Amino acid sequence: MNQPTEPTIAIDVYRTRRERVLAALRAAGGGVAIVPTAPEALRNRDTDYPYRHDSYFYYLTGFTEPEALLVLDASAAPGAPASVLFCREKSVERETWEGFRFGPDGAREAFGLDAAFPIGELGTQLPRIIADKPALHYALGTSAHLDEQVRGWLDAVRAQSRSGTVAPTAARDLLPLLDEMRLVKDDHELAIMRRAGQISAAAHRRAMAVCRPGIREYELEAELLYTFRKFGAQAPAYTSIVAAGANACVLHYPAGNAIARDGDLILIDAACELDGYASDITRTFPASGRFTPAQRELYDIVLAAQQAAVDATRAGARFDEPHQAALRVLSQGLLDTGIVPRAKFASVDDVIAERAYAPFYMHRTGHWLGMDVHDCGDYRERGAPRDEAGALPWRTLRASMTLTIEPGLYVRPAEGVPERYWNIGIRIEDDAIVTPTGCELITRDVPVAADEIEALMQEARAAHQQRT
Template identity: 55%
Template sequence: MNPDFPVGRYHEDLSAFAKRRASLLAQLEVTGGGALLLPTAPERIRNGGTTYPYRFDSDFYYLTGYIEPDAWLLLRTHESPRSVLFCRDRDPEKELWEGRRLGVAAAPQALGLEAAFPLAELDAKLPELVAGAPALWLPLAENEEIDARLRRLLPALRTKARLGPPAPATLHDARALIARMRRIKDAFELELMQRSATIAAHAHRRAMRVCRPGVHEYTLEAEIIAEFRRHGAQGPSYPTIVAGGANACILHYTDNRSRLKAGELVLIDAGCEYDGYASDITRTFPVDGRFRPPQRLLYDLVLAAQEAAIAAIRPGATFDDPHQAAVRVLVQGLLDLGFLSGSLDEALERQTYKRFYMHRTGHWLGLDVHDAGPTHENGLPVTLVPGMVLTVEPGLYVPEADDVPRDFWNLGIRIEDDALVTERGCRLLTRDVPVAAEAIEALMQHESD
């Protein structure tokens, strides 16, 4: 490997990225050929000249492995070079402050691309490189910066077309094309996702071990994030939720400021990002290590719903099947407890259960925690195939209400795992952290002895 490029920041095995680009180019060929142009994410100012922690564009990384800001990728079917990167060049003065850059000279070898040019040449070279392409795939109507670049590019292409090859006749959405590819994970991705899941599971176990009445929610959050970093994750894949007591009934609670109390449950929704790939785990457990009877009733009901959803994940099933399986179990349980009235079919048809369960049972997972790719196409749920990864996260959230027994007030319970669709069913990536009530109590009791 070239000693000039930032060691440890880029993958030595480039085959996965090359295969994805080849697959994408093959899809473009099938549609008649053309060029695809894609930018990565820019740096953003947080305040006072300080930037937000940088995170690359997921589609861009998926195709290149490139993790620095200010770059564009061009893929072409109509002539060589077929893969071109425009990126920042080396700058010793800025690198002294901000860290080593890959640079133009090292980029082709480091990323397995055919050519690279300085970012400053993008406007001048694009009309030349895109001219003659039958069609152009772009991230359409995404943000002002990209739109401004395209407003400069398209007139330049039309001007050039008067003297030479025609300008692209049609524009297409690049994001939609890449999203369908990303929905099915390759072996390279699954290895990283399993590592992310394993680290996140360790962090949840750590939170269970250190939880005690009187500690603050942010104390558990700190333990979780420290465990992420201790095992090599870059950080959380989304804002960590540590919600004690009634806070667990706020679905996206992230204040994490309250003091945890004996007799209450705490809901932790936390995942990490490892080399770009997200994990997503939720566990709910008693602050003092022992479930009270009403808590245990609802917890076991949510766990039964999750087990039903997991059993529904298999090739040939649809994205909606796990949700429907979970809802049926939850609604029957709520009827048995007297939280709902009428028959199972009536409650499902009228959706009266949404008072206690108002979200879906899962979403795609990958480079983004809510990963790319439609869940429904042509009005129908997507059929599951091996290589897809989705979360399984049923829950129940019980507010204070006159028609609900007081012992159940302010209980929020969610259980979430990450499921890989396999040839015969599914495999959970996240079960290194206990989920059965007895196993949770055993872990917490052992730590308190």
């Protein structure tokens, strides 16, 4: 059976990452790292969910088949394999049903590993590899199955103690090391993320172009999913949020059956995953193609808040600075519109100090982005001195970190809130690469300014009328 057509495997990229891990483990005293991929997940009866690999495993291998595990031996003897993959065997029968498999020999060659074995030999090979090694490094406490496997491997080594074999005496969490590596993206990763952003932006443009009063939320979701696949993305990066009218005030509202009505805003938070990397875009636009005055007023506040956050995103800034910049703009807007009453709050500082903004803006302004849409990595400086309140300082941004910038306002009906703003939910989200002097927005191929959104929608409607 032929190998499937895939992007060229970046062997050197994955090999370099493995070498960095091995070097770090050697500096920490050696030992063996164990990184399994994700298990397959049953959907119902005998049907599985579409398979998606574990991000840590993929980061170090580029290998996407299930039933696989990577071993990195930082205490390997000279000439012994330091990178070992366990994977499914070649099987003509199973490939007839399920498609191509690399098999151990093919995977070793294709992915640049030192050695590879069938996954069925894991129980015999792992005890051999970890014997007489000082430590095991793996994701502690994240998988009961892995914890059980590790105990079994250790027991197998301890059973040989009378022959002088010694089991590892330390278990250390591997994730902090991998998290730090994944936080700063390399050129290979950034190229994929830029392309993912372009595909997702094209999907949002299509949704804007086809939207009309009377369309249902699931129809817009279908346009998004179609565009993701049309341009080569493998899947959505997360469950799409397509929310019409008051549904936009529900932060994680799933695409449903609601009809977009004249006068509604449509909030879409949806993006694709491409070659293992997520994008993440939110746009809010009027079903009619024209914002009402109240919608435009709040939209421009959110857009100004996003711009303030963009301006605050740069290498050397703290992670919290974009959020604080956006929060000040949003709080001022809440005062100016009367959504937060000036009779109770005299200034922006008062609004922030009393968290009067929280009923209308209840999330933070961004998160890390990468292989996972809410990517790994600490948001505060681990091990740094704590402040008087006992908090660690926010992490300092570095060039080639990637994050989202996504302020919003969500106004539910409430006493004291001007009725013209009721049921308006707005979020504007873009993906940013931190640079030495600012940030690069990689999802701006879809309009963000209100005038540009209206122009796109009106142009699409005019073109549709000409065709019909």
